[in-house]
Amino acid sequence: MEESPLRERLIDVGVELVKTEGTGALGLREIARRAGVSHGAPRRYFPTHQALLSAIARRGFAEMGARFARAGAGAAAPRERVRALASAYVGYALEHRAMFELMFRHDLLASPVEGGAGGPRLRESTLPLFGLLVELVAWCDAAEPELTAAALWANLHGVAQLWAWGSLPLVLGSDAGDLVDRLVGAALDAHLGPEAP
Template identity: 30%
Template structure:
């Protein structure tokens, strides 16, 4: 009986040392990334520190360092996760039947839905908050996969690059509030529909 109590006490101590929620090894990493994304979208990039992530996740201040040696490593992982989600959204949109223009419009709408739902993450993925991108080859490969996915969906790499440039440029102009597609009054949720209209206008002269 004493041995069982000792084992139980030791397990509790380990859970407390890990931060109080008793995360399993893999769960801790996912929990930290989830907390980081929440801070990024609900607050600001400046508020996204490893200490803030630990506090949000309910773990000790030392816990994040088990998976992310520094702040930049955390931002890189968030970006990689974002690129994977965006690529999957594009691949799903590309499954829809229709003409080439329909497919371009659908891909553009999927891209804009991602940006509208995760504006701060989109800025992080493509912006200047990661000045040392060349030190993280995986990040570059993930970014390249977006253009590759669009090109494959349209069976034309050059067209894929043109579509990516168009929809991404539009997204960034909106996020920086340079142009108004209705988001100033109605919010970012209007972007998918508005972007479809613009992309159809841009690419409808191609023969479907």
């Protein structure tokens, strides 16, 4: 299916808005205004506000996937690649807080991103990223790669959320950036075992 330039412009405007002003700025009228179209124009491509938000969030998953690809490219050993991906995940969550929150909103994850009710759901955008993590965890000789990868993902998501909310800096008594790296390392050790010397 060929993408409409206006449809893409609406998504681009939404992405820019969420990154600069947060999710509260993502009204249909504001997106239309900034795209230079009538307030009814988005409805031609997005039947609901939720459909437009899902398309914006899907762009976030694409950005995260590109970050994963860059992060893992320089690492040779499987564990190094897992660490690079883990750091990229938490880093993206902390650098693009509003987009990350939009990407994991439950109501959006359950909504279709294309083709109406029977189309793929936003949640399915996580499958390639999770598949890569499972593959790398398997190369690290984990006994149950899918389960281990899921537990690691949950741990990393928790680190990102609790750090952004200020809970981890509070309990650990620091807001130093290297502490985030140490938390990522601790998560890997907890799920993959300590790194061999």
